[in-house]
Amino acid sequence: MNITVEYTAQLKARTGCSDETFEVDSSCDLPALFSAIAGRHGDPVREIVLDAQDTPVQVLCFVNDKQVDWGAPPQLAEGAKITIMSPISGG
Amino acid sequence: MTVQGKPLTDEDRAIYEWQLDVPGFGEEGQERLKGASVLISRVGGLGSVVAYELAAAGIGRLVLVHAGNIKPSDLNRQLAMTHDALGTPRVVSAKRRLNELNPRMSIDAISENITDDNAERLVGEVDLVVDCAPLFEERFAMNREAVRQGKPLVECAMYELEAHITTIIPGQTPCLACLHPEEPPAWRRRFPVFGAVSGTVGCMGAMEAIKVLGGLGAPLAGRMVTMDLRDMTFRTMKLTRNPNCPICSHLNKRC
Ligand SMILES: [Zn+2]
Secondary structure, three states: EEEEEOOOHHHHHHHHHEEEEEEEEOOOOOHHHHHHHHHHHHHHHHHHHHHOOOOOOEEEEEEOOOOOOOOOOOOOOOOOEEEOOOOEEEE | OOOOOOOOHHHHHHHHHHHHHOOOOOHHHHHHHHHHHEEEEOOHHHHHHHHHHHHHOOOOOEEEOOEOOOOOOHOOOOOOOOOOHHEEEEHHHHHHHHHHHHHEEEEEEOOOOOOOOHHHHHOOOOOOEEEEEOOHHHHHHHHHHHHOOOEEEEEEEEEOOOEEEEOOOOOOOOHHHHOOOOOOOOOOOOOOOOHHHHHHHHHHHHHHHHHHHOOOOOOOOOOOOEEEEEEOOEEEEEEOOOOOOOOOOOOOOOO
């Protein structure tokens, strides 16, 4: 299935795009998608989306504009749009 | 929220007459602003502008929290700092600049950053907090105290030409820990940004504070505005509480 992933801030800078498509198996869940994102873009992106144990960092994330509850991540379906809000701060 | 208003003087009425005509605000809203106090941490690119707009709007008291002295690299965005004050404490420069605009208000200039040790005391001094801090540990300490004390917290953040803002009302909206359950491992203290970006979101942060304190409009409660000024895209995302949030899930009203 095809999934569209949108990025903001640091993730946009490090992936070099504001959105892109991933073709994944129909069993792909959110943790598997985060691994696929890290796999495509390498360490600069991996360190934002995965922790040292390769589990997803619980960033603010939306699936079809609905905020992800990391305690119960939603299933992904064909055509889903994932928005990953790269954590930012003041200064 | 309930802020005890303070009566206006004739000088106040003369200074604020343009905003006294705003529907839903009026003399009552201005009295509430005059009676209100706001903690701003820190007074950098965002916080300088939040503080300046609140000073202009007639806030009664500001508590400015920011450690350190002014560096050349502050001057592209920290509008409460001045070139002639390079090397001197940031909060002293900020207080002087704000008092030039509004000598009637009271300003506590505290040359420290928010920590687990001082958050309870500093949040306890005010009616509302505006988070303009760069480090997640400071932000989490402020969030924890704001939730515990039931104080509204305006959250501003930025990166490059992007920014976002939301307003946390403890017990009604998600708190910062609902949005970021853990400290982001890859966040760095220094990042690219223009002063016009921090200034944009700083003005929005001040407006949120004015709305919450003055009792007008619809604050960004449970909503986050995200913006990318590179292409002027603005979006509003609905936020939800984390039912297992260790900071706020014990407060029962859901948004
Ligand atoms: Zn929470």
